[in-house]
Amino acid sequence: MKLIVISDPICFEAEASLINQLFDAGMSVFHLRKPQTNKLAYAKLITQIDECYHDRIALHQFHELATNFPLIKRLHYPEWLRKTIAEETEHxxxxxxxxxxxxxLKDMNQLRGFDYTFYGPVFNSLSKPGYAGVAHADLVLPEHKNACKIIALGGIDAKKIQQVKHMGFDGLAVLGAIWNNKQLTLESFTSLINRNIKKSN
Structure with missing residues (x-):
């Protein structure tokens, strides 16, 4: 299954170094989401990430920075921004x-031109206490005609990979499982990678 890592929403010391280490360890897609960060700080963080990994970064904000960083070819559109996609992509x-x-899930029928979508929170959030999951234990995704893949988000750690797979998701995204304990970030990521490979075989 596709494994996506979403950034810690708050900037922290030596963050770029840890992100580079995650890429070195096999992180294939990294969503850079910093809702309270200004454009200058957001761009500075990108410059601190090794350029060879820029094609794996998805921008959640300041999409115009893709012009400054030509190797970045991934853009994320929150629900509120989705209506502007036609105009923006022309640039x-x-x-x-x-x-x-x-x-x-009924909103899947409205998605056109997207490669994948996050859906959740599937389980109780690990990064937002009190943010309850919406999925029941026997959830199985309905078949849909849309080519857009569905990525599970919310409350996912290594122990839940098999359950996510049984639900029919195309992949999973993690946040709290990676960043809640930064001293164990690499260990947590390795556990997710190993469990994902094992459960996919």
Whole structure:
């Protein structure tokens, strides 16, 4: 299954170094989401990430920075921003990978031109206490005609990978499982990678 890591929403010391280590350890897609960070700090963090990994970064904010960092070809559109996608993508001449988010499965029918969407929170959030999951234990995703893949988000750690797989998701995204204890970030990521490979065989 596709494994996506979402950044800690708050900037912290030596963050870029840890992100580079995650890439070195096999992180294939990294969503850079910093809702309270200004454009200058957001761009500075990108410059501190090794350029060879820029094609694995998805921008959640300041999409115009893709012009300054030409190797970045992934843009994420939150639900509120999705309606502007037609106008914005006209300004990007290179092919881009587009993602979005939904909180109701019926919204899948409205998604066109997106490569994948986050859906959740599937389980009780690890990064937002009190943010309850919406999935029941026997959830199985309905078949849909849309080519957009569905990525499980919310409350996912290594122990839940098999359950996510049985639910029919195309992949999973993690946040709290990686960043809640930064001293164990690499260990937690390795555990997710190993469990994902084992359960996919």
């Amino acid at each position: 990007h001449k290179q092919a881009i990978i587009k993602s979005t988010s939904i909180h109701d």
